[in-house]
Amino acid sequence: MTNTTHEFKNLLLMSCCAPCSVGIISALHRDNKNFTVMFYNPNIWPNDEYQKRLIENKNLCTKLNVPFIDLDWDFDNWNAQMIGHENDSERGPRCTKCFNYRIARGIEYAKQNNFDAITTTFGVSRHKDQSQVDQCAIELCQKNEIKYIELDWKSLEPLRSKLNYQHDFYRQRYCGCPYSVKK
Secondary structure: OOOOOOOOOOEEEEOOOHHHHHHHHHHHHHOOOOEEEEEOOOOOOOHHHHHHHHHHHHHHHHHHOOOEEEOOOOHHHHHHHOOOOOOOOOOOHHHHHHHHHHHHHHHHHHHHOOOOEEEEOOOOOOOOOHHHHHHHHHHHHHHHOOEEOOOOHHHHHHHHHHHHHHHOOOOOOOOOOHHHHOO
16 A cells, blocks of 8 residues: 555544545555545535535445445534634645644544544645645644554555546545635
């Protein structure tokens, strides 16, 4: 799969969308890893966009027989957390706040449901910064005593590109939040 020294028994993979996640989902599945995909993206706006991304992600997991969890659209609560950051640039403080909000919910779910580790595809998109995502996740996971699995997404880029071409996923043109549409 990737060159990680971390092991896990039961991984929760926080997925942003099928085009970004297909490489890692396929690699974990191929390597017979025990994992579940979680879709928790209250930042995605409008709801039609959220539904498109949810359906693509769920369909991918169904095809591969991978467990899938949808924690529902929670845009109003997410948006309340972003007050004062509406005009931040992409990859700026608003993104850090967004990653922290979503990853914290993922950790809460993981701990309540016997996952021993989490990881995320939030930094795969060209719109995002993987090191920013990793920093948020590492800090939150250390504080909450759960493993964060840092994976080498770049090594999976050829597989991700090939599978995106084969599946012809719906591809969005922005990160997902209403503020990224304006940029």
